[in-house]
Amino acid sequence: MKSTALVDAGTFEVESRERPQPEASEVLVDVSDVGICGSDLHWYDHGRMDDRIVEDPLVLGHESAGRVIEVGRDVDRVAVGDEVAIEPGVPCGRCQYCRSGRYNLCQDVAFMATPGTDGAFREYVAWPADFVYRLPSSISTREGALCEPISVGIQAVRRAEIDVGDTVLVMGAGPIGTLAMDVAKAAGAANLVVVDIVPSKLDRAAERGATLTIDARETDVAKAVRDEFGAGVDVAIEATGASPAIEVTLDAPRPDGTVVLIGLAPDETVPMDTFELVRRQIDVRGSYRFANTYPTAISLLTAGEVDATGIMDFEMSFDRIGDAFERAKEPDVIKGMISMD
Ligand SMILES: NC(=O)C1=CN([C@@H]2O[C@H](COP(=O)(O)OP(=O)(O)OC[C@H]3O[C@@H](n4cnc5c(N)ncnc54)[C@H](O)[C@@H]3O)[C@@H](O)[C@H]2O)C=CC1
Numbered sequence: 001m002k003s004t005a006l007v008d009a010g011t012f013e014v015e016s017r018e019r020p021q022p023e024a025s026e027v028l029v030d031v032s033d034v035g036i037c038g039s040d041l042h043w044y045d046h047g048r049m050d051d052r053i054v055e056d057p058l059v060l061g062h063e064s065a066g067r068v069i070e071v072g073r074d075v076d077r078v079a080v081g082d083e084v085a086i087e088p089g090v091p092c093g094r095c096q097y098c099r100s101g102r103y104n105l106c107q108d109v110a111f112m113a114t115p116g117t118d119g120a121f122r123e124y125v126a127w128p129a130d131f132v133y134r135l136p137s138s139i140s141t142r143e144g145a146l147c148e149p150i151s152v153g154i155q156a157v158r159r160a161e162i163d164v165g166d167t168v169l170v171m172g173a174g175p176i177g178t179l180a181m182d183v184a185k186a187a188g189a190a191n192l193v194v195v196d197i198v199p200s201k202l203d204r205a206a207e208r209g210a211t212l213t214i215d216a217r218e219t220d221v222a223k224a225v226r227d228e229f230g231a232g233v234d235v236a237i238e239a240t241g242a243s244p245a246i247e248v249t250l251d252a253p254r255p256d257g258t259v260v261l262i263g264l265a266p267d268e269t270v271p272m273d274t275f276e277l278v279r280r281q282i283d284v285r286g287s288y289r290f291a292n293t294y295p296t297a298i299s300l301l302t303a304g305e306v307d308a309t310g311i312m313d314f315e316m317s318f319d320r321i322g323d324a325f326e327r328a329k330e331p332d333v334i335k336g337m338i339s340m341d
């Protein structure tokens with residue numbers, strides 16, 4: 001089968017590999033669509049992330065979907081011919097986090113497109129059947145591939161415990177912030193404030209339901225929020241990973257409000273005014289990957305509550321993966337897709 005691996009920062013190599021054989025509990029998926037995630041771009045640009053380094057060729061891509069073409073002998077939850085979304089992280093199933101349903105925190109997870117676990121930029125993936133989800137006929141595999149970033153949004157909204165009628169600020173209108181905004185709306189948020197520094201992304205957020213958009217380059221976000229909502233927002237979700245944006249997000253909630261941090265700032269130390277956070281009794285929560293979210297993501301797509309297609313800016317074929325990665329880095333792009341067929 002054809003596969004594309006990152007061999008060094010900025011260098012992909014097309015490889016011919018053995019087509020994988022599914023084990024008894026696995027399925028073989030003919031991959032049809034893969035989204036390009038910010039972390040794929042990070043691995044591509046730097047060849048490393050925090051203390052993890054790409055030493056052996058690594059197949060990127062962890063937002064994927066396709067068609068089941070073979071099932072292992074113990075598999076009965078999906079069948080040959082089913083279109084499925086692939087959940088990219090397979091946890092150990094034994095640790096305290098797995099046993100309590102918080103498998104996103106498993107320290108022994110095999111997560112696609114991180115050193116040691118190949119991702120989906122290859123023709124076929126053999127994957128545990130428990131981590132593939134059948135897509136209804138109304139959902140395309142292109143949309144299904146985006147169950148992954150939708151899941152990041154679901155996890156954050158669950159962590160935020162959003163209540164009906166809440167005012168929610170989302171910092172960052174990239175794929176994660178935009179999909180988190182959709183999920184927050186589906187969870188009952190009445191006012192959705194979206195902040196970014198790219199005007200076209202703010203326009204797109206407004207088109208899909210943001211009630212207020214703020215360009216952080218021109219406006220004092222905390223003041224704008226207080227002018228509009230008095231004491232501040234109920235919930236602020238950080239989805240940029242940029243230090244100045246994280247600082248602003250921490251300042252956005254009303255007393256007793258909540259901040260959920262999704263953005264990863266791997267090389268930065270972010271100043272935090274702990275006195276203010278304590279005085280205003282702010283809950284600051286991290287949100288890492290996701291657990292038990294794929295069925296919800298599929299339900300939200302089916303109900304039209306999340307618009308995955310609306311964030312897709314372009315689609316390129318597998319043989320143009322290098323061009324696609326370069327295009328995906330442009331600031332106006334929210335999501336680039338690779339069509340594997
Ligand atoms: N916690 C988790 O499980 C996950 C975390 N992430 C992280 O979430 C963050 C967002 O991911 P993506 O949407 O893919 O990233 P992205 O880079 O595509 O989007 C970030 C957005 O933030 C905007 N931005 C940058 N600086 C800003 C500032 N100072 N003020 C306001 N907006 C600003 C950018 O214009 C962009 O639209 C990243 O840090 C990523 O690493 C992504 C997936 C999972």
Ligand SMILES: CC(=O)[C@H](N)C(=O)O
Pocket residue numbers: 037039040152289
């Ligand atoms: C969950 C993600 O998408 C993230 N890019 C990661 O690698 O953890």
